[in-house]
Amino acid sequence: METKIFDDIITLGQFLKHEGIIGSGGEAKWFLSENEVRLNEEIEDRRGKKLQHGDVLDLGEFGRYKIEYEQ
DSSP states (O other), rough: EEEEESSSSEEEHHEEEEEEESSSHHHHHHHHHHHEEEEEEEEETTTTTTTTTTEEEEOGGGEEEEEEEOO
């Protein structure tokens, strides 16, 4: 699992773009419909879902990430 640290709250769609998994924010909806994404072991398909400190994001073949925010 890779830890990602951010300064500000980030959404799932922003995270996918930040990591280079998608090329633009518009691709997030497509990505989430075609791939199983789990947030804290629950399936998540909302690109606008805000990721919280300590969340674990499992993107299958694209990796597993722990979200942290600078204090």
